[in-house]
Amino acid sequence: MSQVRVRFAPSPTGFLHIGGVRTALFNWLFARQQGGIFVLRIEDTDQSRSTDESIQAIIEGMKWVGLDWDEGPFRQTERKDLYCQHAMKLLETGHAYWCVCKAEELEARRKEAEAKGLSPRYDGRCRNLGIASPTEDAALRFKAPQEGQIVVDDLIKGKITFDTSAADDLIILRSNGYPTYNFSVVVDDALMCITHVVRGDDHLTNTPRQIPIFEALGFPVPQFGHLPMILGSDKARLSKRHGATSIMAYKDMGYLPEAMVNYLVRLGWSHGDQELFTRRELIEKFSWKHVQSSAAVFNPDKLLWINAEYIKSSSPSEVAEALVPLLNAAGLQEQVRTVSKEWLAQVVVLVKERTKTLVDMVEWVKPYFGQEAIYEVEAAKKFLSPMTAPLLQKLLTRFEAFPRFSKQAWEESFKKLVEEEGIKMGALAQPVRVALTGRTASPGLFEVMEVLGRDRTLYRLQKGVERASGG
């Protein structure tokens, strides 16, 4: 069997959409599993809507989620000659004809047909005119077969039968010389020897229009697979009003690329009850057979859960590295510069159980920077009251007696004080927590002290005493 060749072919008319990432992902997974080739092709034949920024955004997004391509990126605008050549070939072999209908006329006729409740298709008026070399602006149309059926054996949906009589004579070359989508796709897929065309569900009805073009051109017809759409919570096609749809927006919101990949692949594909997969497992276990044929609702809650799982299970130093840009974005670049990577990784370990995104994590990490604890007003008012001052002072005195920090020794000392005072754990723990972190919620006190180090712990306790005494 020949080598598997698949492609991802976005049009550069905006950011990279998460639906696009999922389509790319399924293709990529299949290519990697089969030892095949993954091609990136930019479909920019619509010059009015395509931008270079969008191409950059696509590349940036693909890189972020780690979907590397083996060939490309190819740009269709750079392959214009190829499309013309093949279009001429169709003209020569009688599979295409010149159409001199004006765009406005076509539009008017379409509207009219629609108003009458008819199918808004081309009436074929130039089909048999036999225009050899048009003297005016003309578009080239493909002579679509008018009888019979086209059966697509879809990788995901199985056999689908279309009546050819419903097919239109598509324009393949615009009057400005540029090819249209359905034609350039076929020429490229054929020339790039794509063996499996896997794309979104919305292209399903393009398939029976494209197959005759492959055939007319004398190219083998690839296998097709149509991925179900991603829907918003209201079951309408996912769009901005459902929240962020750009893949890079998720980076900014503190999602890990591996978590995005894991979520997106599970949205429509499954392997028994398994929820979490390493990339290696994904490549190994992926199968078209278990790709769902119905649309899926995008569930931000589950994505959040998966992200939390990845934050917990990824290596702390990697998480710390991904965190740095967000820390900088939050205005902490000064503080970040003064700490070591190792220390930051240590802080990550401290907070990773309680954060679901890296953006959350920024907030959790803040108290460990700087000499001073920054008190939340309510927290200080409640726990650093004059009543607690003597208690904190007693603890501080005991801690000061230790020449070095020891989690075990300090904790024992702490518990002993609680016992002697006949108070509840929380009566001492909460004031200490506020003194150390400025907040009422934090990781375990002694883990916090470990990260802070002896000097800063003592310093912050001292400041806590002062604040509690009414300072």
Next chain:
RNA sequence: GUCCCCAUCGUCUAGCCUGGCCUAGGACAUUGCCCUUUCAAGGCAGUAACACGGGUUCAAAUCCCGUUGGGGACACCA
């Protein structure tokens, strides 16, 4: 309007192809309990679904037909 696709807990899904192991499993979310110095995390338990109607069969979530509902496509956009 025409054509095409789809239909299991609120959501993602397992099971469907190759009917009996399904009293329909898992996960997210949600509720309660446990753990606990706070917040989490974790553990345990609970609520919750085969869209509907006909067939076929000893037996249907699974096969067939219809209905309803949802989605998509019908451009000199991609």
